[in-house]
Amino acid sequence: DSGVTQTPKHLITATGQRVTLRCSPRSGDLSVYWYQQSLDQGLQFLIQYYNGEERAKGNILERFSAQQFPDLHSELNLSSLELGDSALYFCASSTNIAGALTDTQYFGPGTRLTVL
Amino acid sequence: AQKITQTQPGMFVQEKEAVTLDCTYDTSDPSYGLFWYKQPSSGEMIFLIYQGSYDQQNATEGRYSLNFQKARKSANLVISASQLGDSAMYFCAMRRQGAQKLVFGQGTRLTINP
Numbered sequence: 001d002s003g004v005t006q007t008p009k010h011l012i013t014a015t016g017q018r019v020t021l022r023c024s025p026r027s028g029d030l031s032v033y034w035y036q037q038s039l040d041q042g043l044q045f046l047i048q049y050y051n052g053e054e055r056a057k058g059n060i061l062e063r064f065s066a067q068q069f070p071d072l073h074s075e076l077n078l079s080s081l082e083l084g085d086s087a088l089y090f091c092a093s094s095t096n097i098a099g100a101l102t103d104t105q106y107f108g109p110g111t112r113l114t115v116l
Numbered sequence: 117a118q119k120i121t122q123t124q125p126g127m128f129v130q131e132k133e134a135v136t137l138d139c140t141y142d143t144s145d146p147s148y149g150l151f152w153y154k155q156p157s158s159g160e161m162i163f164l165i166y167q168g169s170y171d172q173q174n175a176t177e178g179r180y181s182l183n184f185q186k187a188r189k190s191a192n193l194v195i196s197a198s199q200l201g202d203s204a205m206y207f208c209a210m211r212r213q214g215a216q217k218l219v220f221g222q223g224t225r226l227t228i229n230p
Contacts, residue, residue: 033217043207043220101213
């Protein structure tokens, strides 16, 4: 158990809908990262938040947004869903010590999203 | 740009044998970190081991060790005395100094046969 929690574990929805994925980082971690794992794209970095502020952005679609709240939990919002958004969405957290390459990202169990 | 290549899509190994999973990387950055993760069929990503580009010794963590050859830009994972529970997907990843994101390879599916 990494200490990172994600809910829900599974999500089935229809095209055009909007969903929210939730993540709680490990105790003491200030950084939260979101990744998408799909069969065709592999594991892709979406976005990172550090202590409530957006720190880095990757291949995140405009239909997707995220935020980190004062209690450090994070939510990933996916809207106008398409069939191709079906994937496993991971949240990871780290202490994000500035400049430290050893800053390890610990992953949650993932949310499997199926868009029908 | 960074790139991770894992050339073995699948590997089959007998229980108790050692196994080496290959990982080569491409970066022009002098300072970077290399990570290996395990993804069992249940789906979670489990951190296994880390190697820094300036580390003089190969990293070890229990039955896991990293064969780091900087000049060849390779960071192969060695699992000693394999167990049935080692059957999983294994991902090599890299993060360069100053960057936040991990860049992953495509993974290797390891199957341990009894």
